[in-house]
Amino acid sequence: MSENKSETMKAITQTDLDDPRSLKLADVDIPALKPGEVLVKVAAAGVNRADLVQAQGNYPPPQGESDIIGLECAGTIVDAGDTGREVGEEVGCLLAGGGYAEYVAVPEGQLVPVPQGFSLTDTASIVEVATTVWSNVGMLAGLKEGDRVLIHGGGGGIGSFAIQMCKAMGAEVATTAGSQEKLEHARELGADILINYKEESFVEKLKGSCDVILDIIGGPYLEDNVRSLAMDGTLVVIAVQGGPKGTLPVARMMPRRQSVHATTLRARPVEQKSEICASTVEHVWPLIEQGKIRTTIDRTLPLADAAQAHELLDSGKVTGKLVLEVAGD
Amino acid sequence: MSENKSETMKAITQTDLDDPRSLKLADVDIPALKPGEVLVKVAAAGVNRADLVQAQGNYPPPQGESDIIGLECAGTIVDAGDTGREVGEEVGCLLAGGGYAEYVAVPEGQLVPVPQGFSLTDTASIVEVATTVWSNVGMLAGLKEGDRVLIHGGGGGIGSFAIQMCKAMGAEVATTAGSQEKLEHARELGADILINYKEESFVEKLKGSCDVILDIIGGPYLEDNVRSLAMDGTLVVIAVQGGPKGTLPVARMMPRRQSVHATTLRARPVEQKSEICASTVEHVWPLIEQGKIRTTIDRTLPLADAAQAHELLDSGKVTGKLVLEVAGD
Numbered sequence: 001m002s003e004n005k006s007e008t009m010k011a012i013t014q015t016d017l018d019d020p021r022s023l024k025l026a027d028v029d030i031p032a033l034k035p036g037e038v039l040v041k042v043a044a045a046g047v048n049r050a051d052l053v054q055a056q057g058n059y060p061p062p063q064g065e066s067d068i069i070g071l072e073c074a075g076t077i078v079d080a081g082d083t084g085r086e087v088g089e090e091v092g093c094l095l096a097g098g099g100y101a102e103y104v105a106v107p108e109g110q111l112v113p114v115p116q117g118f119s120l121t122d123t124a125s126i127v128e129v130a131t132t133v134w135s136n137v138g139m140l141a142g143l144k145e146g147d148r149v150l151i152h153g154g155g156g157g158i159g160s161f162a163i164q165m166c167k168a169m170g171a172e173v174a175t176t177a178g179s180q181e182k183l184e185h186a187r188e189l190g191a192d193i194l195i196n197y198k199e200e201s202f203v204e205k206l207k208g209s210c211d212v213i214l215d216i217i218g219g220p221y222l223e224d225n226v227r228s229l230a231m232d233g234t235l236v237v238i239a240v241q242g243g244p245k246g247t248l249p250v251a252r253m254m255p256r257r258q259s260v261h262a263t264t265l266r267a268r269p270v271e272q273k274s275e276i277c278a279s280t281v282e283h284v285w286p287l288i289e290q291g292k293i294r295t296t297i298d299r300t301l302p303l304a305d306a307a308q309a310h311e312l313l314d315s316g317k318v319t320g321k322l323v324l325e326v327a328g329d
Numbered sequence: 330m331s332e333n334k335s336e337t338m339k340a341i342t343q344t345d346l347d348d349p350r351s352l353k354l355a356d357v358d359i360p361a362l363k364p365g366e367v368l369v370k371v372a373a374a375g376v377n378r379a380d381l382v383q384a385q386g387n388y389p390p391p392q393g394e395s396d397i398i399g400l401e402c403a404g405t406i407v408d409a410g411d412t413g414r415e416v417g418e419e420v421g422c423l424l425a426g427g428g429y430a431e432y433v434a435v436p437e438g439q440l441v442p443v444p445q446g447f448s449l450t451d452t453a454s455i456v457e458v459a460t461t462v463w464s465n466v467g468m469l470a471g472l473k474e475g476d477r478v479l480i481h482g483g484g485g486g487i488g489s490f491a492i493q494m495c496k497a498m499g500a501e502v503a504t505t506a507g508s509q510e511k512l513e514h515a516r517e518l519g520a521d522i523l524i525n526y527k528e529e530s531f532v533e534k535l536k537g538s539c540d541v542i543l544d545i546i547g548g549p550y551l552e553d554n555v556r557s558l559a560m561d562g563t564l565v566v567i568a569v570q571g572g573p574k575g576t577l578p579v580a581r582m583m584p585r586r587q588s589v590h591a592t593t594l595r596a597r598p599v600e601q602k603s604e605i606c607a608s609t610v611e612h613v614w615p616l617i618e619q620g621k622i623r624t625t626i627d628r629t630l631p632l633a634d635a636a637q638a639h640e641l642l643d644s645g646k647v648t649g650k651l652v653l654e655v656a657g658d
Contacts, residue, residue: 222577237583238583239583240579240583244579244581245576245578245579246576246577247574247575247577248551248574248575248577248589249574250547250548250551250566250569250573250574250591251547251569251573251574252573254591254592255596257596257597258590258591259591260577260579260588261586261587261588262579262580262582262583262585262586262587263583263586264584264586267583267586
């Protein structure tokens with residue numbers, strides 16, 4: 001690290017673990033680099049729903065990882081460690097934690113390039129969602145051109161990205177949301193079939209036609225999701241906003257050869273995350289650079305306003321992503 | 330078809346669809362060949378639990394298939410149709426139905442060779458189980474050397490085969506059964522960890538250590554099966570003897586990246602069955618011919634005694650397979 005930088009930095013810490021509103025800017029040590037890591041000066045950090053769960057004490061960081069919140073950011077390499085990368089390079093970063101800070105240590109394999117035409121703020125808004133959606137819909141479920149995919153929560157950050165990515169891959173996209181405004185947003189992003197879950201049943205509308213389903217609701221949707229799968233269909237659950245358990249109609253699945261996968265990106269080892277980052281850059285970055293996937297940022301806030309950002313996201317009134325911006329020196 | 334054969338044959342038919350005991354030998358038409366099929370003169374037909382379910386009216390044959398019961402047999406090709414196969418060749422046959430008969434029409438891709446050292450009766454006892462176990466444990470779940478696999482029902486036909494196959498692949502095998510006699514049989518076949526499910530809990534014994542689980546119980550075991558899976562573990566359900574639905578702890582599965590698959594072999598299209606037969610012959614036939622997998626035939630009965638065979642299998646007192654033998658001309 002260069003000599004003219006202090007050993008401390010500003011980062012968001014939680015003074016009262018029982019109160020998510022106690023997220024406050026504080027002085028903490030700049031993280032030390034482990035082998036294979038670079039130090040990135042953060043310009044912008046994306047806000048994810050998992051961050052809210054962590055602030056509520058229910059999603060602790062993987063062992064050995066930063067206890068600072070923040071799963072993605074973008075910025076500039078200021079110390080390349082032993083990696084041979086260039087100091088000064090602008091990068092996006094997939095993180096196990098630590099994004100809500102001025103500096104973060106990142107394994108080299110979890111760095112992604114800034115897509116052509118994207119700012120650092122744009123980049124910080126898509127790293128986590130792009131790797132999450134591609135690793136599940138592309139790498140795991142193997143979505144193909146002409147498939148029908150159901151994306152729950154079309155108004156959220158994951159849903160907004162997934163709709164565009166699946167359309168760009170040539171799939172037919174069905175999506176659910178809880179308001180006409182969110183569905184209108186989903187339609188603008190390319191969704192073909194719009195379902196207001198407060199007004200109609202997705203299982204009745206889709207009638208077992210979906211090759212792939214990307215779900216964030218979990219338990220309560222499990223049986224209806226399986227009933228919405230086509231022959232050889234794949235359900236991937238990546239969040240359980242509705243509840244941790246549900247009923248699985250396994251006899252129904254047998255003649256249809258269906259499967260249910262549940263994953264998180266954050267708990268994966270560095271090797272898997274690095275493989276996912278490389279595959280995402282190979283398959284998804286071109287779609288971004290061709291303008292087929294835009295980022296949808298609801299608004300940006302200063303890093304110091306992390307608590308407010310969490311309250312906003314929790315209100316359910318956000319369409320697209322929230323990004324925290326870190327002031328320059 | 331040669332001129333000196335009559336147009337009718339003996340086959341097991343069910344005179345009262347509400348009474349499985351009404352399975353009786355009757356004269357029916359010899360099946361006509363479709364393109365790509367051969368006619369096989371049946372020497373022996375394996376009895377499977379699915380046959381019992383079909384006799385109870387709950388597992389109808391796939392559309393367009395024979396309504397005669399019987400998912401596997403072995404015999405001699407008597408009409409090669411348009412396939413170019415040799416009349417007189419001895420073969421094993423994977424069937425969508427029709428095995429409990431003197432003749433059966435079989436798509437060429439669903440023929441397998443008679444393993445070296447095996448009789449036709451031996452062969453008839455392993456075609457369905459070998460393709461079922463390999464397609465799920467090998468092709469789908471990707472069991473590797475050193476993995477731990479849990480096989481439920483170690484005393485049954487599927488269990489007996491799966492224990493030997495998984496041991497021959499270098500896996501550590503845990504198995505459940507409901508009696509010490511069946512567990513002793515499983516131990517002789519190579520099982521490492523024996524669990525009498527009437528006396529102890531497999532979930533407590535295995536503590537989330539299984540890379541692969543092959544299940545035939547379904548709903549009631551679902552949650553305990555998932556709790557017995559290791560990181561990246563795969564549960565494959567191929568029968569639901571205990572019930573059609575169960576509770577899936579999907580939140581628990583997420584950080585462990587686990588999956589649940591449900592399949593049947595019978596409903597697959599001919600192309601998939603042909604691919605499975607070829608892969609099974611490639612990977613499993615050598616293990617059979619090296620003596621690493623033996624067939625375990627409980628007893629053979631004449632074809633006319635199909636009803637008695639079903640009663641025997643239903644009694645739960647059978648260890649290994651039952652095979653129906655067809656008398657020669």
